[in-house]
Amino acid sequence: MSAMSEPVTSKTYDVWSWFYDRTFGRLVKVRQARAIQHLRAKSGDRVLDIGVGTGMLLPLYPRDVTVVGMDLSSGMLAKAALKRAELGLEHCLLVRADAMLPPFAPASFDHIVITHTLSVVSDPGRLLRLAAKLLKPNGRIILLNHFQSTRPVIAWFERVLNPFFVKIGWRSDIALEDVLSGVELQIEYLFKVRPLDLWQIIVLTHSKSGAPRREIQAAARLSGGAGLAGLGAAVRGELAVQAGG
Numbered sequence: 001m002s003a004m005s006e007p008v009t010s011k012t013y014d015v016w017s018w019f020y021d022r023t024f025g026r027l028v029k030v031r032q033a034r035a036i037q038h039l040r041a042k043s044g045d046r047v048l049d050i051g052v053g054t055g056m057l058l059p060l061y062p063r064d065v066t067v068v069g070m071d072l073s074s075g076m077l078a079k080a081a082l083k084r085a086e087l088g089l090e091h092c093l094l095v096r097a098d099a100m101l102p103p104f105a106p107a108s109f110d111h112i113v114i115t116h117t118l119s120v121v122s123d124p125g126r127l128l129r130l131a132a133k134l135l136k137p138n139g140r141i142i143l144l145n146h147f148q149s150t151r152p153v154i155a156w157f158e159r160v161l162n163p164f165f166v167k168i169g170w171r172s173d174i175a176l177e178d179v180l181s182g183v184e185l186q187i188e189y190l191f192k193v194r195p196l197d198l199w200q201i202i203v204l205t206h207s208k209s210g211a212p213r214r215e216i217q218a219a220a221r222l223s224g225g226a227g228l229a230g231l232g233a234a235v236r237g238e239l240a241v242q243a244g245g
């Protein structure tokens with residue numbers, strides 16, 4: 001059973017929007033910057049930032065790409081719109097939409113960025129499946145998230161504390177292998193900014209058809225493991241964005 005639900009999450013993050021940057025935002029700022037260093041965007045590329053939040057990443061994107069920041073919470077988006085206006089980030093568009101029902105055509109984006117949002121949606125595996133569809137065949141997904149520890153004692157605490165974390169807006173019990181199960185994406189590489197960090201940065205690409213499951217599992221264990229790049233089938237489509245903010 002899902003622990004998160006979009007209607008509740010939307011309201012929770014409307015509240016978070018008032019103090020997000022000064023609290024959780026401060027804690028994760030360095031990792032966000034490190035994640036964006038792995039974007040490898042070319043001029044004219046389209047980037048989708050799923051769960052853009054207060055727009056903390058917006059100033060970090062190159063100005064010669066188009067960024068679409070999507071979020072469910074109007075409170076979080078209002079803060080992002082403020083940053084966009086204050087910093088003159090005209091290359092960033094903001095869209096209020098549910099990532100579980102994304103309003104874009106397949107293969108619309110060259111890059112997808114998902115930071116701290118996988119553990120916030122009702123179905124993280126479905127979010128990745130939808131993101132894979134929105135990604136162009138050679139595209140990459142940059143994921144920054146906390147995943148359940150592979151150490152049993154820590155994983156136990158993460159499961160026990162999960163109901164508390166759900167109340168304040170995210171899950172602490174999602175396992176990387178579970179969310180990747182049935183998703184046509186493979187890990188190109190992954191790493192932690194610090195060895196004991198709670199968060200991981202993971203670069204995903206489309207799977208070669210039938211990429212062996214054990215390779216994904218091995219990559220998940222080997223932080224910073226070798227690339228498994230490949231292509232998957234994707235349908236080309238045109239970007240259909242309702243710009244806001």
Ligand SMILES: C[S@@+](CC[C@H](N)C(=O)[O-])C[C@H]1O[C@@H](n2cnc3c(N)ncnc32)[C@H](O)[C@@H]1O
Binds near residue numbers: 054071072117
């Ligand atoms: C923890 S915040 C992360 C914000 C930002 N990515 C960052 O790293 O600072 C999670 C964000 O995901 C948004 N979110 C949660 N569920 C969503 C959904 N189904 N569709 C779109 N956005 C969603 C929340 O409103 C919130 O702004």
